[in-house]
Amino acid sequence: MKISSIIRFYEELNRYIHKSDQKTDISVNIEKGTTVGALIESLGPPGAAVDLILVNGKPEGFDYILRDNDRVSVYPVFERLNIESVSMIPHSPLRRLTFVCDIHLGRLAKYLRMLGFDTLYSNRYNDDQLIRISNAQNRILLSRDRQLIQDKHVTRRYLISHTDPEEQIREIVSYFDLKNNIAPMTRCLKCNGLVRPVAKEAVRPQVDKPVFERNEKFSECMECGKLYWKGSHYDAMMGWIRKVLGSDKKNSRIL
Template sequence: MDDPDTPSVTLRFYEELNDFLPAHKRKRSYRRPLFLSPTVKDVIEAEGVPHGEVDLILVNGASVAFGHRLRDGDRVAVYPMFEALDISPLLRLRPRPLRVPRFILDVHLGKLARRLRMLGFDTLYRNDFGDHEIVEIAAREHRIILTRDIGLLKHGAVTHGYWLRSTRAARQVEEVLERFDLHRLVDPFARCTVCNGEVRGVEKDTILHHLHPGTARTFDVFYQCNDCGKVYWEGAHYDDMCASLSRWLEAPVKGE
């Protein structure tokens, strides 16, 4: 901005919020022209950052809500969600962090949904969910929206959401585990990968009618989904699934 007499605010976005900015605005303070008296939420989203990923805003060093109106000369610092850090002395922009994370995914994330369920996380997914339906369910059931659609996270009713940076499902799993500090909460194979229901151990005799004769002869330990009735056992794919679990849980994500 060339004219120093033009009303403006100084913005600075922190950590992964920089992913939404063009390169010349990342990890630095910069001036933005100010017209009328916009809310800080309006300015943040005009910069391309969805409010669902923001958890703390400081204006001139004081924490403010999304509805705070900006004035010429204000300095605005914007921070991402602090799911793993208690910032209760400051003004959070949502009622509370989701200490027991529950997710809802958009229609493009079916592979990620199956993997998160395999890790034991409550994960809603349907390939016919509409955006408004996702937002309504997330608000009603206190779920975190995971999406590749930045526009979805700009919906006014969204409180908890995350834009996945990667397009690869395996990498997305690592990204979610790191972003929400979930490694210690993993409970492998506790949920049905098909319907998200809880899986429990079951007596072999009660599910024989579901099994092929070869499976019944070879295996003795079985599990069943409480909701859809799908039966699981430690078959040929079990070792591959365990290997995937080990890779995802080895270390925090350091980059793409």
């Protein structure tokens, strides 16, 4: 027995579906017993790209079984500006978020890198460049500038509410539920490049003697060559991470 439903995909989910179905209500006839997740994937978008499903205005999971005349709205991951915190679908552990920060968020960019998140930042990016980078590289554009965030060309975005950088990093970690994805000392604070371990002997010419003697493990940025070691700045950084993220009750067990 067949039932009929109407389904609509929002924002970048339209990339996955047939051109004639983009940004419009799609009428479908489906077998009774079909789940909303199966219907979505049959039309193109992978489940991992979906953050929120509304059926007749109510959030539902992928396993919701469709009924006759249901109306389904499907929103992508990141498209949260207009849907706030109604998301019901657990985040995929494979989801890898990347960011681009506007020119006022230099400290936040550094903090994101400190936690291991791929974050582009330059104090020379203008609004057009920010939007282009965000779209071309699927990066979430972070800004406190409502006008920029609401620009119709921006598809991945988050409007930051706090002004203090420590509050901002707490806000991002909590909002995007990143506490299980934190990987300190994996990314260069200066250039965002990935950091990899390097043989101690190889760094001898580049570091002061006391540093060389006191430390066994060194890492190097694969992009700019900057060296890192688990010395006093590592301890200070881990202390900072605990302080910043630990004081948020929601994230109190991060480290």
